[in-house]
Amino acid sequence: MSDGERLVPGTARAQRSPTVETVVVVLGVFLLQIPLGLLGLTGLLVVDPVVFAKPWALLTATYAHAGPGHLLGNLLPLLVFGFAVERVTTRLRYHGFFVVTGALAAIAEVTIGSVLAFQPRGVLGASGAVFALMGYALAGNEVADWLSNVVGVVTDAEWVGTALVTLLAVGIAVALSGPGTALVAHAAGLLLGLFAGRAKLLHVRST
Helix, strand or coil: CCCCCEECCCCHHHCCCHHHHHHHHHHHHHHHHHHHHHCCCHHHHCECCCHHHCCCHHHHHHHCCCCHHHHHHHHHHHHHHHHHHHCCCCHHHHHHHHHHHHHHHHHHHHHHHHHHHCCCCCECCCHHHHHHHHHHHHHCCHHHHHHHHHHHHHCCCHHHHHHHHHHHHHHHHHHHCCCCCCHHHHHHHHHHHHHHHHCCCCCCEEC
């Protein structure tokens, strides 16, 4: 950060942590799933191919999880990358980014994922949004800026940078996704995060 560039006082650093707030909401929804599960109503929280029949699921599915292992597997990277991203943005932008990328990743999974799997797929969990935070943290920093400048020196073709970012997203998503995970949602979330990070979409700075 240059001497003439400082974080705006209204950013998340000067306020309550949106990452901690997100963790609290995720844990709250997980507790809510217990009675819903006993009543056989957990499906109300899941995004499935009939998206418009349950529009609220685009929100609830991002915070709901299939079990303790699934929950823990998302909370740990959420803390790591969430704290990194919240340092450069506001609570409103952070939460908006989390909700929107989570919903878009879920839609990608139930559409593209269903086609690739040759069967309808439902999805729930914060991993799409967490991968988006990961992508933003990876792309929205000085090292990423330097790499972008190097690519710009080698070639001025914009599609090269786009192709590299896309390949990076798919590669990381595959490497970090195990059997039964929402691979398409992971890749979509990471791709959204990488492009948002390159554009510094969440950054709030004053000069």
